[in-house]
Amino acid sequence: MQGYKIWVFALALFLIGGALFLYKWLELGYPLLPEEETSIWTVEATIQFDAGEKSMPVKATLHIPGLTPGFAILDENFVSRGFGFTTRYVAGGRQVQWAIRRAKGPQTLYYRAVVYKDPTQFENDTTPLFPPFPVLGEPLDTALQQLVAQVRDQSADPASFTVELLKRLEDSGGDQNIGLLLAGESDPTARARAAVTVLAAAQIPARLMRGISLVDRERQSRVVPWLEVHDGDRWLYFDPATGAQGLPEKFLTWWRGEESLYTLDGGGETEIRFSVQRNEADPVLVAERRAQTVQSRIADFSLFSLPIQAQAVYAVLLMIPLGALVVVILRNIVGITTFGTFMPVLVALAFRETQVLAGVILFSLVVSIGLLFRFFMENLRLLLVPRLASVLIIVVMLMALISIVANQLGLDMGLSVGLFPMVILTMTIERMSIVWEERGPAEAIQQGVGSLIVAAICFSVMDINLLKHLFFVFPELLLWVLAICLLLGRYSGYRLLELVRFKSLAALMR
Amino acid sequence: MLALIRKLQANGVLGLNERNCEYIMRYNPRRLYPLVDDKLSTKRLAMAAGLPVPELYGVISSHREVRELPKMVAAHRDFVVKPAQGSGGDGILVVSARVKERNVYRLVDGSILDEDDIEHHLSNIISGQYSLGGHRDVALVEYCVKFDSTFSEHAFRGVPDIRVIVFRGYPVLSMVRLPTRRSHGKANLHQGAVGAGLDLATGRTTHGVIGNSPVTEHPDTGAAIAGLQLPQWSYLLEFSARCYDLAGLGYLGVDIVLDRDKGPMLLELNARPGLNIQIANRCGLRSRLALVERQTAGAPVEERVAYAMHTLAAAAPALN
Numbered sequence: 001m002q003g004y005k006i007w008v009f010a011l012a013l014f015l016i017g018g019a020l021f022l023y024k025w026l027e028l029g030y031p032l033l034p035e036e037e038t039s040i041w042t043v044e045a046t047i048q049f050d051a052g053e054k055s056m057p058v059k060a061t062l063h064i065p066g067l068t069p070g071f072a073i074l075d076e077n078f079v080s081r082g083f084g085f086t087t088r089y090v091a092g093g094r095q096v097q098w099a100i101r102r103a104k105g106p107q108t109l110y111y112r113a114v115v116y117k118d119p120t121q122f123e124n125d126t127t128p129l130f131p132p133f134p135v136l137g138e139p140l141d142t143a144l145q146q147l148v149a150q151v152r153d154q155s156a157d158p159a160s161f162t163v164e165l166l167k168r169l170e171d172s173g174g175d176q177n178i179g180l181l182l183a184g185e186s187d188p189t190a191r192a193r194a195a196v197t198v199l200a201a202a203q204i205p206a207r208l209m210r211g212i213s214l215v216d217r218e219r220q221s222r223v224v225p226w227l228e229v230h231d232g233d234r235w236l237y238f239d240p241a242t243g244a245q246g247l248p249e250k251f252l253t254w255w256r257g258e259e260s261l262y263t264l265d266g267g268g269e270t271e272i273r274f275s276v277q278r279n280e281a282d283p284v285l286v287a288e289r290r291a292q293t294v295q296s297r298i299a300d301f302s303l304f305s306l307p308i309q310a311q312a313v314y315a316v317l318l319m320i321p322l323g324a325l326v327v328v329i330l331r332n333i334v335g336i337t338t339f340g341t342f343m344p345v346l347v348a349l350a351f352r353e354t355q356v357l358a359g360v361i362l363f364s365l366v367v368s369i370g371l372l373f374r375f376f377m378e379n380l381r382l383l384l385v386p387r388l389a390s391v392l393i394i395v396v397m398l399m400a401l402i403s404i405v406a407n408q409l410g411l412d413m414g415l416s417v418g419l420f421p422m423v424i425l426t427m428t429i430e431r432m433s434i435v436w437e438e439r440g441p442a443e444a445i446q447q448g449v450g451s452l453i454v455a456a457i458c459f460s461v462m463d464i465n466l467l468k469h470l471f472f473v474f475p476e477l478l479l480w481v482l483a484i485c486l487l488l489g490r491y492s493g494y495r496l497l498e499l500v501r502f503k504s505l506a507a508l509m510r
Numbered sequence: 511m512l513a514l515i516r517k518l519q520a521n522g523v524l525g526l527n528e529r530n531c532e533y534i535m536r537y538n539p540r541r542l543y544p545l546v547d548d549k550l551s552t553k554r555l556a557m558a559a560g561l562p563v564p565e566l567y568g569v570i571s572s573h574r575e576v577r578e579l580p581k582m583v584a585a586h587r588d589f590v591v592k593p594a595q596g597s598g599g600d601g602i603l604v605v606s607a608r609v610k611e612r613n614v615y616r617l618v619d620g621s622i623l624d625e626d627d628i629e630h631h632l633s634n635i636i637s638g639q640y641s642l643g644g645h646r647d648v649a650l651v652e653y654c655v656k657f658d659s660t661f662s663e664h665a666f667r668g669v670p671d672i673r674v675i676v677f678r679g680y681p682v683l684s685m686v687r688l689p690t691r692r693s694h695g696k697a698n699l700h701q702g703a704v705g706a707g708l709d710l711a712t713g714r715t716t717h718g719v720i721g722n723s724p725v726t727e728h729p730d731t732g733a734a735i736a737g738l739q740l741p742q743w744s745y746l747l748e749f750s751a752r753c754y755d756l757a758g759l760g761y762l763g764v765d766i767v768l769d770r771d772k773g774p775m776l777l778e779l780n781a782r783p784g785l786n787i788q789i790a791n792r793c794g795l796r797s798r799l800a801l802v803e804r805q806t807a808g809a810p811v812e813e814r815v816a817y818a819m820h821t822l823a824a825a826a827p828a829l830n
Contacts, residue, residue: 381630384637
């Protein structure tokens with residue numbers, strides 16, 4: 001009964017911890033490894049125009065990214081002095097509208113978006129309707145029908161149809177039909193436009209899409225046309241310039257359809273520029289922002305919401321349960337005896353600053369000199385508490401002395417001796433001296449060395465970078481540690497050192 | 511190593527984790543611990559139940575009372591000072607003689623303490639130096655047990671004691687602990703005393719162990735360890751079985767001393783008795799515990815002792 005309850009409880013902890021962990025990792029994209037870095041791009045669109053000499057109302061619209069396959073928007077802002085702005089959804093995607101009652105002279109409007117790569121972003125558009133047959137009038141209708149018939153003969157499905165079509169549009173030299181459709185223009189935008197028309201005639205939904213390449217430190221990014229074709233199942237992407245299928249790796253979709261990028265009412269000469277800047281961002285930060293945008297409460301309960309000093313404290317504190325787990329394993333499974341249950345964990349914390357070798361040397365130095373004083377004090381016949389206080393004072397003085405001497409000798413490691421938990425050291429000295437007197441030096445030294453070994457093992461586990469990162473980013477993993485501790489609490493098998501102890505007994509048994 | 515584990519399992523050898531998990535936590539309610547962790551309350555319980563204990567000369571419970579010691583022991587040549595809540599024999603002083611005029615004390619291991627020394631030791635006890643959690647403690651001053659001639663060849667400068675594991679009122683395994691030079695006359699296995707297994711049916715010693723290794727002779731006296739017959743064996747088992755009714759702890763270690771003049775006396779009870787008794791008997795505990803678990807509770811003492819001497823001793827005989 002007892003055993004069954006513990007398993008259910010431990011399993012529940014495992015599942016809760018695991019579910020939170022998986023959600024944060026897979027859904028919110030918290031990084032699993034410490035060295036991961038996420039690239040983010042700051043894309044800025046700048047509209048500059050002259051509002052003229054006289055104060056007059058101005059209204060400007062600009063298409064802005066909405067559905068962006070392969071990328072997600074982390075943050076966006078609209079900078080425009082004196083203008084009011086609204087965003088709305090229009091046929092071509094999203095649009096921002098700036099408006100002002102009175103404006104004169106040169107004006108600048110900014111739209112700035114911070115985007116990051118997100119492979120989980122795809123177009124979740126509904127399946128589009130079959131497009132109506134384009135009505136263009138003769139002789140274009142005939143040319144269209146002929147072209148569709150020719151291309152259909154040499155293709156199998158919407159994808160191959162599109163590829164074949166784009167090939168013919170590119171190599172327009174001999175074909176009169178294509179010459180008619182392109183009407184003398186041959187840039188990729190015109191070709192994409194023509195392709196949309198032909199695809200509509202072939203009952204394949206398609207649309208023109210425009211975006212920019214995310215190239216680092218690009219002051220003047222150009223708008224690149226792209227072709228989107230729906231194969232009845234999902235959207236496919238084609239480069240109208242080359243006919244290649246797929247999206248470039250760093251392509252940010254800006255808007256779709258025939259509409260122009262911007263409109264301006266009441267201004268003159270207009271210029272629009274795109275600039276792109278790439279940065280490395282802490283992936284945790286990206287995940288946090290993302291959790292906020294999907295309105296997950298997880299980010300509110302994250303350690304990253306704490307002030308930075310508090311974060312530093314918790315980065316250490318969160319490793320203590322792990323040290324405690326190591327102690328549990330070493331005591332209950334291996335069977336090492338130590339002075340004080342969790343003393344090794346606290347000493348291990350001090351090792352973080354001193355490193356193991358220096359830490360062991362400093363610890364042994366302080367404890368052995370402290371023990372000498374303790375034995376000397378035994379002759380003075382002090383009462384227990386004043387004696388403990390005296391040992392504590394001596395420990396503090398010893399630590400200061402070691403630091404000063406080490407500093408004189410130019411040894412950095414000596415300075416960090418101040419981080420040792422001095423009360424713990426004092427109690428260790430006291431307990432060690434009692435064991436020394438009652439059980440003999442051998443056992444005292446054995447327990448002292450045992451404590452140090454446990455501390456060193458604790459430290460080496462608590463110092464693993466991956467674990468430090470995991471426990472800070474995914475504190476719910478502590479539930480796993482708790483579950484393991486609960487299960488170990490019911491471990492009734494032999495301890496390893498017990499096997500050594502019973503070895504001679506086993507030899508005498510059948 | 512797996513073979514070793516399997517062999518120990520097959521022989522029913524109990525490990526610390528299993529002892530704690532399956533027996534102590536299940537059969538020893540925590541609220542009863544103070545009864546056995548405090549030797550003073552154990553002594554009172556035993557006296558109330560009519561079990562003989564070493565006579566209490568006095569209790570020193572404050573630093574002021576430390577000076578009362580000479581008056582307390584004025585009528586006695588030898589005595590023992592021990593912390594009421596000490597563990598593992600720590601903090602026990604056995605005074606074998608003293609010079610009254612100068613208040614100088616001679617310990618059983620031959621060392622000499624003056625008045626200051628012994629007062630310091632008493633104040634350490636009171637401050638809690640030897641108690642389990644470092645709590646304040648009291649010092650007991652009591653009768654020093656006289657060496658029984660049974661052990662004249664088998665003990666070095668101390669008084670042996672008998673440890674019986676009593677499970678749900680049934681004695682299941684027992685040994686006698688013989689002091690050595692290394693244990694400074696103390697009957698404590700951790701400090702180097704010899705543990706000698708006892709045949710539950712007869713009360714005769716079987717094998718010896720020092721630390722974890724088997725021995726056949728006492729290291730100081732050279733006497734053979736096997737074959738020593740304890741007197742009044744069934745009475746000793748009855749004595750230990752009655753301690754169960756005293757404390758109510760299901761898994762109990764009972765420590766008994768044999769006094770030359772006063773016979774068996776209860777020394778202390780232990781709620782977490784050690785496992786080396788298995789090495790001394792060359793016998794695992796588990797099969798005997800399992801047999802006792804099948805017995806219904808509430809059997810009279812005589813029945814329990816008879817069951818131990820006949821069924822338990824035969825069911826899992828000590829291996830030779």
